[in-house]
Amino acid sequence: SQQGEEDPQALSIQEGENATMNCSYKTSINNLQWYRQNSGRGLVHLILIRSNEREKHSGRLRVTLDTSKKSSSLLITASRAADTASYFCATDASGGSNYKLTFGKGTLLTVNP
Amino acid sequence: DAGVIQSPRHEVTEMGQEVTLRCKPISGHNSLFWYRQTMMRGLELLIYFNNNVPIDDSGMPEDRFSAKMPNASFSTLKIQPSEPRDSAVYFCASRYTGGDEQYFGPGTRLTVT
Numbered sequence: 001s002q003q004g005e006e007d008p009q010a011l012s013i014q015e016g017e018n019a020t021m022n023c024s025y026k027t028s029i030n031n032l033q034w035y036r037q038n039s040g041r042g043l044v045h046l047i048l049i050r051s052n053e054r055e056k057h058s059g060r061l062r063v064t065l066d067t068s069k070k071s072s073s074l075l076i077t078a079s080r081a082a083d084t085a086s087y088f089c090a091t092d093a094s095g096g097s098n099y100k101l102t103f104g105k106g107t108l109l110t111v112n113p
Numbered sequence: 114d115a116g117v118i119q120s121p122r123h124e125v126t127e128m129g130q131e132v133t134l135r136c137k138p139i140s141g142h143n144s145l146f147w148y149r150q151t152m153m154r155g156l157e158l159l160i161y162f163n164n165n166v167p168i169d170d171s172g173m174p175e176d177r178f179s180a181k182m183p184n185a186s187f188s189t190l191k192i193q194p195s196e197p198r199d200s201a202v203y204f205c206a207s208r209y210t211g212g213d214e215q216y217f218g219p220g221t222r223l224t225v226t
Contacts, residue, residue, distance in 0.1 A: 042117070099161075
């Protein structure tokens with residue numbers, strides 16, 4: 001399996017409910033980022049958590065990072081139909097000048113009105 | 114800011130033809146990335162440039178693919194000759210050196226028949 005794998009692959013919830021997506025990775029990282037992709041669009045950065053952080057909030061988003069388990073979770077509270085999208089985690093495991101992100105295959109979130 | 118600009122947005126071509134995808138990164142961003150997205154393989158990094166210099170092209174699938182960045186505001190990804198298995202959405206992204214997040218363009222949907 002590749003660095004940065006999300007689960008579940010697909011999640012369907014009702015508007016107002018919370019959505020939780022998980023990401024696992026294999027190597028040590030500098031930071032982990034979450035991106036959203038609406039159908040037919042490019043990815044949009046949502047939130048970043050560094051390796052020395054355990055939790056971070058941004059609006060309705062909450063991200064946790066457990067480096068001992070090499071895993072992260074993204075929680076979207078009080079979901080809206082507009083949150084329907086694919087969500088990707090991306091890990092920065094680079095060193096020196098060879099920076100790059102490795103993306104997982106994503107979780108497709110459907111929020112039903 | 115106009116964001117990352119890609120052209121064309123859609124390209125349909127016949128097997129064997131040359132395809133050129135174009136990207137204009139965000140002004141002031143020093144790093145540029147080319148990705149390919151398919152259902153089967155997810156989002157794959159093909160190549161990335163830093164200050165117009167290719168840093169890592171290990172993701173370029175084969176010699177039929179080539180990428181150039183002649184200046185800080187323009188990059189091309191060329192496929193010659195194209196094959197049906199090259200059908201995918203190709204994304205360009207840019208990043209400011211010193212920043213962590215990547216900014217994605219809207220993508221080019223390539224169909225090779």
